[in-house]
Structures are given as structure tokens and as C-alpha cells.
Amino acid sequence: MNGVTLHGISARRRRTDKVMRASLFAATLIALVPLVLIIYYLLYKGLKAWSGSFFTTDPNGNFFGNPGGVRSAIFGTLEIVGLATLIAVPIGICVALYLTEYGKDGPFASVVRYFVDVMTGVPSIVFGLFIYIVLVISHAGGTGFAAWKGSLALSLLMLPIVIRSAEVVLLLVPDSLREAALALGAPRWRVVTRVVLPTATPGLVTGSLLAISRGMGETAPLLFTVSLAFGLTGNLNAQMNSLPLQIFTDITNPRSVIVTRAWGAALTLVALVLILNLVARAVSRRSRMA
Amino acid sequence: MIPPETTSKDPRQDMSTTEGESEQASKDPRQEMSPAEGEPEQVETTPDREAIGRRDGQGHAINIKALHAYYGPVHAVRGIDIDFPANEVTAIIGPSGCGKSTMVRCINRMHEEIPGARAEGSVRLDELDVYGTGVDVTAVRRLIGMVFQKPNPFPTMSIFDNVAAGLRLTGTKGGNLREKVNRALRAVGLWGEVKDRLNAPGIGLSGGQQQRLCIARTIAVEPEVILMDEPCSALDPVATLRVEELIDELKERYTIVIVTHNMQQAARVSNTTAFMLDGELVEHGPTSKMFTTPSDERTERYVTGKFG
């Protein structure tokens, strides 16, 4: 046989290849459609609600007339999530430190890791139920529902996120850094505080921001622990308003002006969450470039 | 990480005792295609010349003109002209980074699979320029096979499925498929070692066996040319020798181009050797001449070990 004949691949194979590649592309577009639609409707219906009074007045629970804005909800969310962050982030980082610096691959550390993994699979409603059983029914602290109890529930939810992300970040700190410090005679705790933590800080910040943005959006835990309130308050031992709960309550309200308020509140919440998310990504990208 | 010989897992597979074992011992229905039933079993580690086959008329040569290859802005192959004669083994030698692997990957158009990489020039397989307009890349790769440095059998596939992989793409099935797989395994001398466990995972074999499995996979689709990119560098000396022996047999049927950093290997297996340096072809010619009386001073310095 002189020369070589190029048998093209069969038309069927070529067609299958084209069809499958197009399908994969189409699937990606389909996946993005909900995102686009949600943002569109949030803007379309939510912006209508935004106004000066929207942000400066509290919801008043009236059946007629001006229903009020969502100021107390915004502040409430900031307060409740703020407290939750103060609880979850330090504790989470400490547990992660234990796992990477002291426990390492030991049996106890493995058990802890496994349980943390398990915790990430627990639905948020269960955390709410737990705090309800332990703290609300028993009227701990003198009150039934209270903001700090909601913070606790949220912190339980945020904790595994902080621990896992912190562990990943801490493991990225090269061992050679630790060894160099240890070889210079520094005790381990100083290696941790002076060398490991500072190096890992950007990543820890990213992980914490992601946990916070997650905590902000949760409704179910608050449902069972904080319940609803209309007024603006700084009292963490009382019921407090929050954006997710305000939205949840407003959705089923027959008055359309209140439904519009729900859209406005949703837009506010999503804006807050998105900002946190994007800041987290920016921080992590900057630290990687450094 | 080379998995241990799997012979220890199945007592029937103990290689040293298969002599005299009857063919009926294996339960695999695919065994029915084995030749010479009833004959005392011999563990084949030598390639089966009959399974490899004869060349079909005239062989197929590769002719490269003005080949340039880039990784983004990096000019890795700078204007190469070379011929790979039919049914010969040509070795490409040179220090690390000289572009020999890149050049060879341009022949079956694997180079362009790397993001940002491109190639220019002409690579002819007989009359056909594989870089010609309208040429289907997958068809080219059917005709020009490749064996890689690290043995890479598909980890989720059995031995049989590995060899059959390329054949299945073109719709070969049933008895025809079995026969071709059978033949490829015999050609590389693996048949005796694996015929009883064709369903076992391909990655359960030793490194040397895996590489021969990969070669079987490559020749199962009956290409015209086989490219080998440092095929023995991950193997122990015994396995290396077996592969070299196989290459020697394979050239009866195929045209072979082998990249190697091992000059003794080049001297052993090839008819022609080409020396590359910094993306350029410095010299090429009959192997014996290249190693004893090279024309270029740089070649001489390389083969005598003065650098690289």
C-alpha cells in the first residue's frame, strides 16, 4: 500500500462530540439563569421599597397605613451576627490550631475532625431546635426568646465552617517556618502566636468572612431562638428583629406594600452577603499574590 | 510508586509454576481464542513475532519540514527538518529541555493539547501533511500512536478493557475485538502472564508490565507509526530490556521514533539517531556513526558525556 489514507472518524462520533460539548455549555448557561433571574427580580421589586424611611424607621406591625421600614431588622442582624462572630471565630480558630499544631494526626484529633465534618452536615434548623430545648424552654437568663440565644445558635452553625477553613489555611503555612522558629528556641505557643497566626491571617479572615455571610442569611435558627420583634433594641437579652425573620414573616402577609418591603429587605440582605463574599474573595486573592 | 507484582495475590498466577498448567484452568470465556490448546503452557515474556505481523507492502515514513513549536512566547522547537525512515527505529537524544519531547509530540499533534501551545510547519506521513487544512486530529492519532514516559493504563479499566479501549472507539466489537486484543497482548509478550486474569485491573500489574500493556493498547489499533517518549525511564533494568527487545521486533511492522535520554539505549535499539540541542537539530545519521565519529563538535561532546 503506497501512501496512507486518512479515514476520518465516523460522522456519528463527530456528531456525538459536538452535541455533548454543546450540551455541557448549555448546562452551564442553564445553571446561571436562576442567578440572573433572582438578581433581576431583587432589583426590580426590591428597589421600589428602598427609600429614606425604609432604612430609618422600624416595622410597626400596623394593619393599616404605613407599615414602616426595616431599620431594626438591619441593626438586629448586625448585632446578632456580630455576637455570633465573636463567639465562633475565636473558638473556631482555636480548635483549628489544636488540630494543626498539637493534635495533628493523633487519634483524638481525628475524632474531632470527624465530628466537625459531621457538624457541617447538620441542617440549620436542628441547631435552632437544640438551643430552643436547652436555653429557651428553660428560660435561661430570665427570658424565653433572646437575641444572644440566637447568636449561640448561629455560632454553632458557623463554627464548623470556621474550623475547616482555618485548618486548611493553617496547614498551608509551611512547616519550615515553624521549624525555623522552634530551632531558634522559641516555645511552641510563641511559634503559634508570632509565626503561624500572622502568616495565616489573610486566609483566616477569608474563612471567617465566608462563615459570617453564611450566618447572616440563616432564618431557621433564629426562628426558634430569637423570634420576632419590631422595635429597635440594643438589648441582647430580649427579642430582636433580624432581616431573614422580617422577610420570612412579610412574605405571607396579605398586604402588597409589606410584600414589597420584603423584597426590599431581601435586596438589602443579599447586598450585605454579596459584599462580604466578594471582600472575602478579594482578601484571599490578594494574599495568594503576596 | 510501582504496585507490587500481583502474582502474589492469586496462587494460580505464580509465574514459575505455569509450565505444564492446562489451559482449562482459567475460567475466563475469552480464553477460547488462545492458540494451540493442550500444549504445555509457556510463560511468554518474549514478543510474539507472528502476532506483530508483517509490514504491509511499503512501510510508512515521516517527513518533517520547518517545524516550529511554541509554548506561548517560548520558542521550544526552532525549525527542524528531519526524516524518519519507514520500518526503522530513530532515536532522538539530547539534554533535558532541548525540545525533543516537544518535537515528537508535534508529530501526532499532542503538543497543541497544552493550553497556549502551538506548532507550525509540515509533518508528512507519506503524502499526508498532518497539519494540512481540514485534517482531523483524532484520525491522525489513530495512525500515529504514542507511548508515554510514565506507564498510564486507565485505572478503572481491566487489562482487557485497556487494550480494547482504542478499538472500542471505532466500534470494534465481539469476537473481532477479542481477537485483536488477544493478538496485541501476544505481540508484546504479555499474553502468557495475563491471559488468566484479563479482567483484573490494569494498574495491578508491575511497572514493566504496565508499560507493555500500554504498548499493546497502542498497537491494538494498528497505527503506522509509534512514537515513544522515554518509555523506559520509569522502569527497572529488566523491564527496560524487555521493552527494548519488543521495540526491536516491532520495527518489522511499524516505524518507530523513540525519545531517550539514555545514550546506551539509543545505541542499542536504533538504526538512526538524531541529536537535538536548544530546540535545534544539530546532527543526525546512522547510530553507529553518531556515537563513534560524529561530525558536529557539540554532538561529540554530548555523546562522550561532557555535558547534559
Next chain:
Amino acid sequence: MEASSATVSGDRSALQRSPLHRLPDRVLRWGLTALAVLILALLVYFFIRLIGQSHLALSKFGFSFVFGNDWDVSRNIYHGAALVVGTLITSAIALLIGVPVAVATALFLIELCPRRARTPLSILVDLLAAVPSVVYGLWGVFVLGPKLIPVERWFANTFSFIPFLGGGGSSITPGNYFIAGLILAIMILPIVSAISREVLATVPPEHKEAALALGATRWEMIRMAILPYARPGITGGAMLGLGRAIGETIAVVLVIGDAPTIGHHIFDQGYSLAAVIANEFGEAANTPIHSSALFAAGLVLFVLTLIVNIIARWFVARGTRGMRAAGDITDAVDAATVGSGALQ
């Protein structure tokens, strides 16, 4: 760091430090250990208290709590089969719709997408995870639900001969199994996609090369070399998505119709374990048997998600045993779960 007695002449005091020097280390070590123990104890305490609160209902209704179908608040009868079935139906729909799209997206982004577009598109897909569930519920109630009714009606009537998938076209409301499942599919998409992307990225290039060198087309290469390798990891990701779907409360309670019956059609209203807790929680506060039933529902939910998650991780670990990159995939799953921020 404390040297044993050295025979170096000269000032030896520098080599001896006070034991106090090690104190912070010890404190830190034991403090952190105690903390970790606390976390574990908390989880166990969870379980115990939850069982305690459920006891009333479980002892009264026994197995019918899960297998009986009669959830009647007015008569204080709580047999929750409708809840379990509803949870399973909506989760199944979520998986059937969400997982293929998620995996397809991951395949596109990793294998076919031009490099420059990969990161922005991945971020967009991941952003779906940042949307709070109450916002999904809001959007489902006022946008997706109403808009899809005509389509659902058409489908139910055209395919009425198919059991379950068809029929029931005359009484479709904006809240039903299908819408709940669809919203859940959207919610689990980011996490399954993120994990799949990480898993796909660990496929060793040599297998892809082997397939291409044999003359495979791009799709054939994906089918031959990538999917089989990635299957355990992707399955694990899908199961984590399942866990999320099972436990989702707020979005589901808004769009499932909240009917404590087992619907016969996919477009019927239904209920789920999580949804019933959120819905009836307020009115149950003063009725011990009712609240106990809700806690029992929570217990069932908790156990279900635990089991699914444990199996998911076991699956990933098992599937990677014996393969070269055993460590890679588990690490990849972990990294993806954390990085996408889309944990349960």
C-alpha cells in the same frame, strides 16, 4: 528546649529556664484540648436532649410516627409518613435535576471552557450558594411558582397517563413538590458543582493524554478517562448535596404547599420534616404532645442527614482506595466544601 545538664564550662544558667517558661504552652495545649472535648460533648448532648424531648411523641406513636400517614393537629394524632415521603420526593427531584446540571457545569468549566472565562464563570456559579434560603423562598413564592403553573398544568395534562409524573392538572397551586424540588436543585447546584470541579481537577493528565493519543474525541476522552476516575468523588459531592436538600427548611416551607398528606402527583402539595417544624412550631408551644412530635420530626431529620453525610464521606474514601491519587480526592472534597462556603 531545656537541655539536660551540659558539661560545658562557663555560665550554665542560660541553659536552664524556669518551668514557668513552658507554662503558656501547657495551658494552650490543655485549653485547646478541653475546647475540642467540649465540642464533642456538645454534639452528644444535642442528641440526648433531642431524644429526651421527642420521647413523649415517640413512645405514644411508635413506628407509626414514621410509617403511619395521619398528621392531624386537631386530633393530636401525629403519624408523619407524609413528612418523610415529602422530604424524600423533594430531595429526589433536587438530585435528579441538580446533579446532572452541576456535573455538566463542572465538566464544561474544567475541560472545555477557555481559560480566561473559567474563573469568572466559576465565581458566578458559586454565588448561587451565597443567596440566603429565605430569598430563594421569596423568589419561589412570587416568581417561579406562579410563572411555572401554566407549564406544569400543560405537562400534567399531556402526560396524565404516566403515574405520579402526570395527572392532577386541575388543582395545581404555586406550592407543590415539583417547585420545592426545583428550588432545592438550584440550591444544591453550587456545592455539587464546586466539589465536582475540584475532583475533576485532580484527574491526572496522563490518563487524558492516553485517551487522546488513541484518537479519542474530546467527549470520548471525558467519558473514557475522566468520568470513571472522578465518579466516587462526584458521588460523594452529590450525596452532600442530598444532605443539604433533606435539611433545607425555609425555602421548602414557603413553596411546598404545606399539606400534611401524601400527594399522588408531582404537582401536588406536600410537606417535609423540616417544613412542618418551622410551620407548626408556634402553635405547638402550648401542647406538649404536639411539640414533642415536632421534636421527633427534628430527630428523624437529624438522623437522616447524619446517615447521608456519613455515607457520603465513606463513599468518597472507599472509591479512592487503590487509586493513585487517593489523598487528592478527599482533600479536594474538603477544599471545595470549605471554599464554596456552601456548607450545610
